Amino acid sequence: MYLALKYLHALTVVISISLFLWRGVLVFSQRSPARWLKIAPHANDTLLLTAAIAMLIVAGINPLDHPWLSGKILLLLAYIGLGSVALKRANLTAFIAALACFGWIVFMAVSKQVWPI
Secondary structure, eight states, X not given: OHHHHHHHHHHHHHHHHHHHHHHHXXXXXXXXXXXXXXXXXXXXHHHHHHHHHHHHHHHTOOGGGOHHHHHHXXXXXXXXXXXXXXXXHTOHHHHHHHHHHHHHHXXXXXXXXXXXX
């Protein structure tokens, strides 16, 4: 069960960043995204978060006991905030910062470390 949830989580992560990049390209090229492209990320991100929570439950893990998981949660909140600013205001700095948060989240997920040291 855990492995299936892990693969679902990884798949939804790839879909999430792909949709974010696609919306970013459209926003910065001053083209309005189609309605479905505004709705699909929310549905995907709900599935992503559900899979993450289910993995924690199945594995019996408390994210507060693992600094890298706590860090992922904090960076997720930053990613959401920065991504929202980036897409609503066509703010390139916020877009790049959101991508940096995403990259750091992926680093922590793969390495199980908060810092690369």
